[in-house]
Amino acid sequence: MSFFSIKKYNWLKIGLGIILSLITLLVLFYSSIYFGLWGKLPSKKDLSDLKQQQATQILDINNDLLGKVYRLDRQNITYKQFPKHLIDALIATEDARFYEHDGIDSRSLFRVFFKTILQADKSSGGGSTITLQLAKNLYGRKDYGYLSIVVNKLRESIVASRIEAIYSKKEILTLYLNTVPFSDNTYGIESAAQKFFNKTTQDLNLAEAATLIGSLKANHSYNPRLFPERSQLRRDVVITQMLKYNYITEKEAEEAMQNNILLDYQYYNPNQGIAPYFRAQVIKEANKIIAENKLVKANGKGYEIYTDGLKIHTTLDINLQQHAEAAVKKHLTKLQKAFEEAYGNLAPWKKDSALIYKTLKTTAYYKRLKQQKLSEQQLQDSLKLKRKIKVFNWEGNQTKNLSVLDSITHYLKFLNTGMLSIEPQIGGIRAYVGGINYNFFKYDHITQSKRQVGSTFKPIVYTTAIENGMPACTYYSNKAITYTDVDNWKPKNASKNNPSDLNYSLETALSNSINTIAVKVMHDTGIEKTIDMAKAMGITSSIEPVPAIALGVSSFSVLELATAYTTFVNQSIPSQAYFITKIEDKNGKLLYQHKPKTSTQKAYSDHTRQIMLEMMKETVNSGTARRLRSTFNLPNAIAGKTGTTQDNKDGWFVGITPNLVNIIWVGNDQQIGFKTTRQGQGAKSALPIFGYFMQALNNNPDFNSITKANFENSTPKVLEELSCPPTKEDGFLKRIFGKKEDEKQSFKKDEEKKKGFFDFLKKKK
Template sequence: MLKKFFKNKWVKRLLYLFLILIVAFAGFYGSIYFGFWGKVPTKKELSELKQSQATQVLDKDGKLIGKYYIFDRQSVSYQDFPKHLIDALVATEDVRFYEHDGVDNQSLLRVFFKTILMSDESSGGGSTITLQLAKNLFGRKNYGSLGIVVNKIRESIVAKRMEEIYSKKEILRLYFNTVPFSDNTYGIESASVKFFNKHTRELSLPEAATLVGSLKANHSYNPRLFPERSQLRRDVVLQQMVKYNFISEAKASKAMQQKIALDYQYYAPNQGVAPYFRALIQKKLQHLIDEKDLKKPDGSAYNIYRDGLKVHTTLDLMMQKYAEEAMRSHMEKLQQQFEKAYGKNAPWLTNKKIIESNKKKLKRYQQLKSQGLSDQQIEDSLTQKREMEFFEWDENSVVQASTLDSLQHYLKFLNSGMVSLEPATGAVRTYIGGIDYRYFKYDHVSQSKRQVGSTFKPFVYTAAIENGMAPCTYFPVKAVTYTDVDNWTPKNADGLNDPDLNYSLEKALSNSVNTIAVKVLNEVGIEKVIQLAHDMGIKSEIEEVPSIALGTANLGLLELAKAYTSFVNESKPSTPFFITKIEDKNGNLIAEFEPENKEEKPVYSDYTRQVMLEFMKATINEGTATRLRNTYGLRNDIAGKTGTTQDNKDGWFVGITPQLVTVTWVGNDDQRIGFSSTGIGQGANSALPIFGGFMQKLNTDDEFNKITNAHFEKPDSKVISDLDCERTKEDGFFKKLFGGNKDEKEFKKEKKKKGGIFSFLKGKKDKE
């Protein structure tokens, strides 16, 4: 009977067909196995797996600030995985993980019969964790109509080889370190930090279930974009854990009652904490790799986007957050004041020269111009409206606007810069290059140079004291016309011009008296002032004109901060530094960096330093910066200097504490747009509040007690004695009667002795 069955011609044909199919499949499988469809990784290659990892930028305490990456990935060890994370993955993705050899034949049969033949989608998929790992590591290629079959077979070959090489724990480690999560994030550590601001080992059960749940479809179940959908998927994961006895129903129920609470961290280049600092470190890191020829063990150069470097910086993450909060809080209010004061007469709306010149800088304008379009055609194109997102301090708005509308919108914004240095080392503790890196890429700390106003005056007074001028030297406050320098008449912003009133140097500096600053410059000599400024760390060129006493020099925030560190660092300027060390992905040291000022010598005497510190303490206690005491209630030991420039274009403040030197600047990116009045634009109103808010925040955090509770050293007895005089003095009757115009006469004599070195820089003066 059986013989008769097999002799049936249709049975024979079916058997032949089946045999042909087996041979064909074996040949097809062999063609994939032996690489005819593309090389399949060998066991040796699989044992040396290398995955690109994100370079981490860390703060001074090793806290993550940001990353540079093509794929946002950080690797962690198996020991960092909490048990409930592993259980969630196994229960959801591959419940027979510990029983198969990479390919789960039992699951495949179930999928074939239940899913394909019976259309029962509840049966699950046949893909294992190891198969998914193979796909994650090597991706899939397009093979046309046979693509899915070829890729599946390749993955099964790779999966079996991996199971022979690696233990189950090692496979889980590789999987968790390579699997793609939401928001272009690769690996569980990166996902944990990004979504919950914690390391993998710290993930709670609901958090672990949320991340594992997102693996099914990392966009559809993105907890940031779709929190409700993500929560439903999380609950499915928890139910699977109950189903396979990984957790109890009670534990799952408790977890499901918790809403997803994200603590989302932005590590994209344009977002997150310290974006300007991270952009600068990226450039410095690449420069160091090239300059020092840093190589990997195999001799190839390090790639900052792939090799998982760890860059330890000087920044203090918490201090940076406080600085950014203080900046945002103040700048939002100041912007409102700024716009309200101008009203409908704002220069970004009415000044055609400003609008036209900025229009011609636009990339879009230049593109249209290069295409040979006429001015009218360009104008027509730039006035076409479309949907745009506009930056606003309270909340961004989506509006219908043209390119020119956008130009005028962004022209109105005040910008800001801030840097804080540890004076003993030059370590950069805070760094704010602008108000929002997404919309204002220009870095006002490392790229910008602006007139510094009265923050230059301490250099003049330091040179005077260093060259023998007594701290209690008096100068009249009255304005003087210097006929030998184009009839220049520097004046005081508050109109102070009493012909009988004289101020001591301390009173003159703390109250930022312009007329006296020029007289002191004339007395000490302009060359000596410039030389000392350079010795203190100013690298920019300083023009030999008397108006530098009022701050007409264009300087950068970093060099200004460097110069001021000398007042609390034994008269030695500290060079700002940013990176302390670089490690490879395994924590091996590649390069280490020390402060650059260890061998520096004092650039002026300690006597001068102590006198100047007392002068600048008076600025805070009774001078132009008293609002730090009165408005902000700061009782810390603080010295400092305010600064405001011509036509209120720039506001400055330098705050000095024993262990921190901070410089803040505020102004418009277009230097033709200033504040409408000194009341709003003066440094005490525009820049000082950022420092004030910053210090308030530091004072509330015990972590910074070492900084906030630090005290200046007590001045030497000679300094105290030499400063023991009245701050103001009235001229007596006979001096009034016979004194004449002494200041101008003395200026002419001094000028003659110096060989006519002064030349007037017309129109430039300080407002403070």
């Protein structure tokens, strides 16, 4: 053998050795990944039982979506719910040979490997099949340094092969579309369809489906909310691909591309969207239900609201809620402006430094500064430092350059509200407005806040009196009396429209909310009996046994007051309010069903209830709530009660219809009262919200069951008992020898004297 032949043979041998070594290295490298040396790979068993985090849905009474709770916004659906053009768009754009391969595109895989290793081309990725992308979506990628792309690609190829061995092509598409990340932290096609177009996946048209599929290439860069023009160009690329592979005709392609993208974006953020206060309370209630009922999954672990894809069915009616929120906004936008104008430059949020600093000291920012042990000058400088912040305004949120002190003075001025609508027969909450804006004011004024209830307590006083035997046609003078054993307390009337030389029937006194008479009625009935009645009607808050409770100095939540008022249209029985009707798991399996707490324990008699309802009807027809008839022109069957507290700090209105009890509170969180009673009384501050709300319902035939309902007919006996003149004069002798206006009495002693007499009347009745 010649020298050159030997040399050629040696080079060939070396070359083959190198190739074999490389192959061996590749096999060993691949084996090291396959057997988990770079991290454990999911087995076929793991893959056959995929459990991905899913968003929990909060649904209204009609199964409409109120919002979602999630760590990852994902919501699974079945293959049957995918429209054909969605599948076609996905395959045409992401994996044209999807039905032909076994999950791995070998050419693409080797291209990535060799370009990355030999040419250090980090941009060589791409060409992944749908199954490879699914593997990446399910298990993510890890950092392996220089070899990251290669290791991750090979790991994904192994997982993809196992997926293809377990699942059909339809199942793979279902898994992929339910897990793939879309724009705005949204996972899965159903969540994306609802977020961007406010519709289910099966209702997406061709252009909408192409828009969402187009965003998969780069879900930020092609976000249709942030970059509509760029997203539209990408949409058209998808449609062109569909045309290329004969999934659609030229005409269909042209029609789909001729219009701009039209979004109907839904904010499923807890701080935004419809009924945010209600949704926050539902989460609390759901967690409580899960704990109390010990609801657990097959693995023995308790359900997790943020990850387990539950379906929480609630009592809320999304359409009623929209009208409630619109009514609040319509009235408070105007009321806030009037509130600020009434104070002008002397407003306490501008001039009351004690109030400003009292509020400042409650802020987290101030507490952090105090912990830093700054000098007084440094502290003041920090508080005056301005920065750009977004602030709430009814006209639209604005970004302003404000200091912490500026921000406090801005927010101190706002009026807030709590509005609750409850179905009295069963306790289902139909509308729930816990405040003016959850993003800026998270304090819930329905369940968390307790405020003095003012004259809305008076029906409890009168109910107690009627139930304890006081005739409905009892008359009282509204002359003021000084009660010597109560620090010479002398209750007065807010209005001067009721002459003091007349006597008023109970109905007239209640409908016109006469303070002096409410106190006298309770004086004659008994404080303890009144408190007992309040408890029987569903009030759970502590009530101090003082005469002033007749005027509503006790503080209740909106929810408590609503419970008490349901008795007037629920056979004298307080309804137990509830939020959730049932909870299902992600597969629709029933986990919890609400069972109404039925009670036959009446708080008072049907006779008393009918009398009280007639009295509160008169409040609307001719009393303090007559604006509902004169200004808002409401023809509905309505009973009600207005309420105002001392210094006009709280305005209340209770609107009772046969099938809906509505409680509305308006006030300032720092208890800055209205400048005048004319502006701050419940009839002006709270009642208009109910007026606008009912007007909207009257214009919608879907709510006929509420708006056209009538109260039960009162018995002839009740009507006869109420058939007395609203007022009458004292007799001649009483006018001459009767008690004077400056009369003084002992509340407790006189109350004891009367107690036996009214007990006798009750027995006689």
